[in-house]
Amino acid sequence: MGAPQTLEKLHVIDRENRRLEWTVAVLRWDQETYLPEKGVEGRSEQLALLEGIAHERFTSPETGRLLSELGSVPENPEGDEKLPPLERDFLRVFRRNYDRAVKLPKEFDSAAARAEGLSQAAWINARRNNDFSAFLPHLIKMIDFSRQRSMYWGYADNPYDGLLDIYEPGMGVDEVSEVFIPLGDRLSALLKKIASCPRPDSIFLDQDFDIERQASFNRDLMRRLGFDIHRGRLDVSAHPFTTTLGSDDVRITTRYLPRQIQSSIFSTIHETGHAFYEMGFPDDIRDSCLADGASMAVHESQSRFWENVIGRSLSFWEAMFPVLRSYFPGALSLVTADDFYRAINLVEPSLIRVEADEVSYSLHVILRFDLERDLFSGILDPADLPAAWRSKMKDLLGIEPDSDASGVLQDVHWSMGSFGYFPSYALGNLYGLQFRDKLVSDIPQTEELISDGNFAPIHNWFRDNIYIWGRRPQPQDLLKTVTGKSLSAEPFLRYIESKYAGIYGF
């Protein structure tokens, strides 16, 4: 069989696999948004079955045979050298996915999926009851499954390297530490400096903002940003997320707190940034494994760019504050765009990453990175996690949670067995500002566009420079192609030090 026919068969397998992944995504989206409480167990069984079937079909002997016809060594450039670049990238990514999938035994995979469903349900209850001990056995299982997974896949120096590499190909403990150490030092210093300055007024944010009106404003806002409502939705879940259920079905969620309107606004903008990426892949990679972000951190660079660099800028609120005020004319009648800008950029170390300001945000991530690294190296016992959490929190951010619910139990990721994922959040900040510098050098009037509420040119720049490639490049190569530079914390630190010097007047 010639290479074109072999490749075509791999494309068929790949498309089928994507459709099964999307079906799984429908089940999961429903679980987070509308599933009746007692339906959780049945849903876990459905998920385990479907993931098992997807795995079985994707990793069938036929797939392996077709791949070896095209060069048996994974990512072997010689085997693929006569292919056009798009097919070469397809084959590299397909091989990586296949490799990841065949290395995990089927029974392991379904057991993990089942355990994850139960773990998530247990976490929800544990957090509600502030009862870490009820969650601990699940957490231990999740760590153990992750360690085994990393062993099956293989890793450089320790299992945590293998987990980091899943989300950020090419990154291990050493590479992450190299940027996180200066990042942590300079952010902690900035935090201290800010703590000595007078605090901007934000009291007007502490009013009752009707949830139905918040929901209307958020729908309005996402449309103004350019979200195509015929290809996606906004719903409510405990923890905001973006999920892709099909090439033309990308859904985001947010949550509404009556007295913190900024919470829903910034999570909506954040998830909209993710959705733009997912909705922006070009037709030549539609329905394929290449229709995906280059990495978790590159994905996060998009959400955090829209959330912070745009969404927390003064220019943005010059355009949007009049709109927001039209939804809440009473509560915001005496507030100006500038007041609002200062209030939403209030720096105040808080207990939870998702609600954190831009300065302390990455410190939360560094906390997780340090704890995960120590859990996997065996230095830290999971049972000691609540205490370790409190102590790290004190070191990095200078505060301590008064309950495990707002400490170690605050977040869904560990309950799903997602370890190695957190660093992406801070790496995303770094990528995002490196992209921003290039965007501004290509489109010098970027600030004016934002203050006019005209986001299309910015959108197009991201489409032409980032979205268009999907998962084709390795993240470090994409960064180099777009910006000409390697990963660095410098652009982010320059941006944040200058922005907050302006707000706090030092």
Added chain:
Amino acid sequence: MGAPQTLEKLHVIDRENRRLEWTVAVLRWDQETYLPEKGVEGRSEQLALLEGIAHERFTSPETGRLLSELGSVPENPEGDEKLPPLERDFLRVFRRNYDRAVKLPKEFDSAAARAEGLSQAAWINARRNNDFSAFLPHLIKMIDFSRQRSMYWGYADNPYDGLLDIYEPGMGVDEVSEVFIPLGDRLSALLKKIASCPRPDSIFLDQDFDIERQASFNRDLMRRLGFDIHRGRLDVSAHPFTTTLGSDDVRITTRYLPRQIQSSIFSTIHETGHAFYEMGFPDDIRDSCLADGASMAVHESQSRFWENVIGRSLSFWEAMFPVLRSYFPGALSLVTADDFYRAINLVEPSLIRVEADEVSYSLHVILRFDLERDLFSGILDPADLPAAWRSKMKDLLGIEPDSDASGVLQDVHWSMGSFGYFPSYALGNLYGLQFRDKLVSDIPQTEELISDGNFAPIHNWFRDNIYIWGRRPQPQDLLKTVTGKSLSAEPFLRYIESKYAGIYGF
């Protein structure tokens, strides 16, 4: 391999098949409720893939081999005689499902699916243009495919018997005619009698009822009826339906018309009745093919019992009207429970079944049955259908459509090749009243319970007498077991003649 091991393997196949069916149900539920407009094409691809996988796994050679180990002739009592009753029932139903799935050649199935797609498109246009002749060639094909399908499956005397048997096992043309003839005669006579009486006032229903408040009332109502909100949901779709997404996940939908509050109320109660059945199966048949209604008509007996026998009774509104009025104090301030009861029981022959009153409802079904029977026996030429429709309509309901669009072309079922399905709707009324008579003889204070809004004892009676059996008995045997009697139109006719004599005063 011994029978217990073989059976256990069939149970595994059966449970897996149910989980895949439920996964398909999640995709379909989402499609009808929340899917973004442009996601439809991707969703169709996911559904086709998943249904193909489910079919392939259920009909694998392994399934056939296991079944033949337990006695190769379908429903062969000798092969199963040593099994306990529950396993014997499981095997009978599993065999029936398997049989249905394997008897249609794959080419036939895809040719039929293709023709159905074209037929539905042609029907949409034909109805729009009021042009039956454009739909006729497709209708002829649909009849022909149904006739062939019935031949593949096997039938008693004529192909229509086979189609009736799909939805109502054990029922053929003769059995249905035996109850439909007296039913048609007496309902037509009742309709004439009512037409000569003064019409109850229903003008107060034609007011603006806020949709959000309707939704709140419907949620309240379903909970008061006993719907367990931790095991199900209420959402909105174009056409109301009930769907099961798992043993503890049964969802219903309704639709809200601002000026017809009764529309959402009665479709909510109707679907709640279906949901009670689906939620009521006992643990010994959980997750198996036996956790299903005994038949379409028995299912319909539950929905129509709650919708009409309870939901359109004066006792019910004595309990519920004060609740309804508390949601719409302005619109209903001068209305009494008795006024409301009379208004929602207004009898007025209309052209379309779905909005019909209790008296004319079954006549719409009889019209379909007569026409379908004559089409399949060859007495009626499909080309003569428009004239036959008008003449039957006149005979049975005393009215005539002014166009084929609102007559023979009104409904989607025939365009999809769904013949034999309609009778279930009226048979459900008959089963329902036979069950009611037994319920009232077991619980004489039934009316008082209803007017107290205390539905639990009624619920428990249905659970102990109907739900508990699931799909185990043949519908006629269930009826006999519960009521000691065979199918008859008498209880329904007694109920309806007495109820409407009361309302219309004759």
